[in-house]
Amino acid sequence: MSGLRAGCSLFRTLSSIAPRSFSRSATGNGLRTLSVRTFASPATSTKQSTEGTSFDDLSDGLKRYKPITPGMRHVRRPINTHLYGGKPLRALTLPLRKKGGRNNSGRITVRFRGGGHKRRIRIVDFMRHEPGEYDVVRIEYDPGRSGHIALIRARDPKAEGMSKWKYILAPEGLRAGDVVQSYRAGLSEELMRALQDEEADDKKRTKREKKAKREKQEKPGHESKSPAASLGAGVVRGQTIKLGxxxxxxxxxxxxxxxxxxxxxxxxxxxxxxxxxxxxxxxxxxxxxxxxxxxxxxxxxxxxxxxxxxxxKVSNPLWNERQLGKAGRSRWLGRRPRVRGVAMNANDHPHGGGRGRSKSNKHPVSVWGWGTKGTRTxxxxxxxxxxxxxxxxxxxxxxxxxxxxxxxxxxxxx
Incomplete structure (x- = not known):
């Protein structure tokens, strides 16, 4: 044993005295550095790092996550990088008191509701009565609807306080910095005048086209030039027919x-x-x-x-392509499990009861006895x-x- 120990100590001494050689990785890095071409792409392929990203497929506008857990395997979410990440304007929200599907007497009128994340109702202006220009400040997510909403601010200097702020339903393509306007109260005098000129020019143009058609039939070699189209339509559409x-x-x-x-x-x-x-x-x-x-x-x-x-059209068009991926996300949205009628007792559903869990030879009906699965109501x-x-x-x-x-x-x- 003493001889073996002496041999090991001698080997360690010789290895420490011997000059160190370049490692394989260092040599490879040096060669790769020398072979890099500065005027084009690298000569050797370098593997790109994917750290920090939990999804890899973005081809169709949907996030598909890596299946690191069973609940993430089938998740699909629309990509909405333009959405504002902060909280909503609190003055334009109301607290939502959940009822769990119960009416004023405490009876369940809407089944399979309950729980869910705490929400605040966004007050969205669907009337759009106030005229004037509004600047789009940001696009936000609204938990109470499938489309997105836009926070807009009035340019009118007379508007003070919260009267100049509104939420509207955001159309697809609307972004922060755009300008929207409401003509529900009526068009301005200039636009109305342009519209009336357009209608008058359309009538004159129609008469001239008919006259030119008759002259062309009488004199085949004669061609009359039709007058230029009125600019009234272009003016009206350019100012009014805009997104939002x-x-x-x-x-x-x-x-x-x-x-x-x-x-x-x-x-x-x-x-x-x-x-x-x-x-x-x-x-x-x-x-x-x-x-x-x-x-x-x-x-x-x-x-x-x-x-x-x-x-x-309304924003978030890929909403119907989303996939929640697990039952827990349905519970976050306030949805409880939907129980089948054949799995209930006979006193809970017309399809319930039976040792074989069969609805027998009955037509499918709802819990209240109405015809379902294709029956016209x-x-x-x-x-x-x-x-x-x-x-x-x-x-x-x-x-x-x-x-x-x-x-x-x-x-x-x-």
Missing amino acids: NCLPIKYIPLGTVVHSVSLNPMGKGILVRAAGTYAQVLYHEENGRHSHIRLQSGEIRKVLSNCAATIG RKPGPKGPKNSNKMVIQERPRGKEKRLRAAVPEEASA
């Missing part, structure tokens, strides 16, 4: 995409307010009383021309209630018609 502006539908050109449509000339916008939805102006009647719009569902209906709408059209659908020109597609409509874009793209 609110104005009566009768001033909106055909084919324009709108949202937050009102059904009362003095009421608030109640149609087309969910994330990514939009309506389209199709036709203005000659008498000027009604306009035809196509809603997101495909329904075409009449709306009073004096009703207001906002230009653009409403009679549309002339067979329905009186004057229930008198403003609907074409109902939304259902069943086979709806599936065909969804398949048309795929065939067109192919």
Whole structure:
């Protein structure tokens, strides 16, 4: 043993005395440094560091996280880097007292509700009655709706205090620094004059075109030049048809995409307010009383021309592509587990009971006994209630018609 120890000590002594050689990593770094070309990309491939990022796929505008936990494996979230990360303007919020799906007598009227994160209600202005220019300060997240909201500030120096601050529903593409305006109270005198000049020029242009057409038929070699189009339409549209502006539908050109449509000339916008939805102006009647719009569902209906709408479609269009990933996120949103009827007792649901957990040979019904899973509960059209659908020109597609409509874009793209 003593000889073995002496040999080990001699080996250590010799290794400490011998000159040190360059390590393999150091030599490799030196060669890599010498081979780098300053006028082009590096000659050797260097692996980029991915530390600090927990997601790797951003191709379709959605965050997909690395599956470091089972709850993160299927999570998909829209990328909204433009959203403000702080708290809302407190003066434009109200506390939300949760009811857990109970009414004033304490009975459950909406099932599977309860819990959830603490919230404050954002007071959003859907009326847009006050005219004037407003600057967009920031775009914010609203836990009470699927779309985003925009905080705007009035340029009017007479506005003082909190009267110059508002929340509005943010259309897609609106960013901080933009300017929005409401023409719901009416257009200015200059715009009205330009609009009247445009209508007069349209009538004169129509008469001249008809006259030129007759002359061309009589004299084939004669060609008359049509007058230049009026600049009235360009002036009006350039100042009014902007993203986020609110104005009566009768001033909106055909084919324009709108949202937050009102059904009362003095009421608030109640149609087309969910994330990514939009309506389209199709036709203005000659008498000027009604306009035809196509809603997101495909329904075409009449709306009073004096009703207001906002230009653009609602923000956050990828909201319906999100995936929560785990049950806990549903609980954070205030949703409790939805229990199936066949899993209940017989006194809790018509499908309940039975040792084999079968609803037997019954038609599927709700907990209150109504028909469900395809059973129609409403009679549309002339067979329905009186004057229930008198403003609907074409109902939304259902069943086979709806599936065909969804398949048309795929065939067109192919």
